[in-house]
Amino acid sequence: MRNRSSQSTSRADRRSLVCNLLEMPVGCYGPGMTTLRPRPGAGTAVDAPEPLYSLDVMNQDDVPEVSRVERRCFANPWPASAYRRELQNPGQNFYVVVRESLVTARKSNSESEEPKETNVDGSMAPVKPVPRRALLPISLGRRQDSGGQQRPAIIGFAGMWLAFDEAHVTTIGVDPTRRGQGLGELLLLCMFDEALNRGANWLTLEVRVTNAAAQALYRKYGFSTHGTRKRYYSDNNEDALIMWSPALNDPEFRATLESRRIALERRLGGRIEPDGLSPFSDSMRRTQSP
Numbered sequence: 592m593r594n595r596s597s598q599s600t601s602r603a604d605r606r607s608l609v610c611n612l613l614e615m616p617v618g619c620y621g622p623g624m625t626t627l628r629p630r631p632g633a634g635t636a637v638d639a640p641e642p643l644y645s646l647d648v649m650n651q652d653d654v655p656e657v658s659r660v661e662r663r664c665f666a667n668p669w670p671a672s673a674y675r676r677e678l679q680n681p682g683q684n685f686y687v688v689v690r691e692s693l694v695t696a697r698k699s700n701s702e703s704e705e706p707k708e709t710n711v712d713g714s715m716a717p718v719k720p721v722p723r724r725a726l727l728p729i730s731l732g733r734r735q736d737s738g739g740q741q742r743p744a745i746i747g748f749a750g751m752w753l754a755f756d757e758a759h760v761t762t763i764g765v766d767p768t769r770r771g772q773g774l775g776e777l778l779l780l781c782m783f784d785e786a787l788n789r790g791a792n793w794l795t796l797e798v799r800v801t802n803a804a805a806q807a808l809y810r811k812y813g814f815s816t817h818g819t820r821k822r823y824y825s826d827n828n829e830d831a832l833i834m835w836s837p838a839l840n841d842p843e844f845r846a847t848l849e850s851r852r853i854a855l856e857r858r859l860g861g862r863i864e865p866d867g868l869s870p871f872s873d874s875m876r877r878t879q880s881p
């Protein structure tokens with residue numbers, strides 16, 4: 592991944608740059624750390640907030656928030672100006688953000704977790720599950736963009752450069768409080784999908800030798816190590832592993848990617864906004880099928 596201490600913009604320079612990335616200690620990883628806790632009074636009839644995630648192409652309005660999350664992810668984050676420059680070149684770059692809104696779902700204190708509605712006689716009757724996009728968004732954590740529109744808070748981001756048949760993943764990060772629930776995978780899957788859309792045949796990246804969490808994520812998606820860059824990270828002279836994905840046009844890998852996609856969709860349990868960028872949309876599935 593890209594060196595965060597240099598602001599050179601030439602592609603040749605970029606390739607030789609280092610990525611000063613901060614990994615979370617492995618011990619910090621755990622679903623318990625990231626799941627929303629029940630509100631006081633859970634178990635009674637309450638509007639329980641649930642997270643709903645949406646993926647968007649990053650734009651200039653997002654930069655201050657991305658920088659905020661980045662500072663929580665990396666020891667030496669990019670300056671906002673680096674993102675602003677990157678976003679001026681969407682033909683060669685692709686940057687996305689994941690947002691989180693909280694939506695309410697009416698819960699009852701019976702065994703059933705299904706949303707309920709009131710009958711005309713006042714009794715409670717089960718209803719069909721409410722489509723998540725129809726649930727009521729809560730204003731918590733929402734931000735205003737330059738057009739005055741309310742946008743849910745950014746909790747993760749990823750990006751890559753594309754050149755010829757290679758896609759070079761430059762950054763990926765998830766807010767520390769939201770890790771361990773599949774959002775890193777979601778972002779990486781988004782990189783794979785866009786790389787395929789743009790005709791790339793490989794994904795590559797650099798990662799600190801001690802960044803066990805990120806390496807595990809990449810290995811889960813078929814990346815393997817093809818060398819090291821000695822003393823690659825300028826902050827502590829740490830080595831980088833150079834990792835490459837399998838060939839994206841390999842039918843076996845495409846089948847693996849699809850099975851990962853299905854497993855992730857199950858894991859995220861429909862908590863992805865279907866109207867935005869979604870690796871689980873039917874159109875994406877049709878495009879990406881081997």
Ligand SMILES: CC(C)(COP(=O)(O)OP(=O)(O)OC[C@H]1O[C@@H](n2cnc3c(N)ncnc32)[C@H](O)[C@@H]1OP(=O)(O)O)[C@@H](O)C(=O)NCCC(=O)NCCS
Nearest residue numbers: 612620764765770771772773774775776798804805807808
């Ligand atoms: C790397 C990072 C993006 C992963 O995000 P995440 O949302 O926590 O990851 P996910 O929940 O999607 O995890 C997907 C897989 O990654 C691996 N993984 C993620 N965190 C891990 C950890 N702490 N320890 C071991 N494996 C981990 C696992 O294989 C996991 O799959 P599993 O749930 O089936 O075990 C996140 O840890 C991060 O932002 N780190 C700081 C920034 C960074 O280092 N970026 C990478 C730069 S090269």
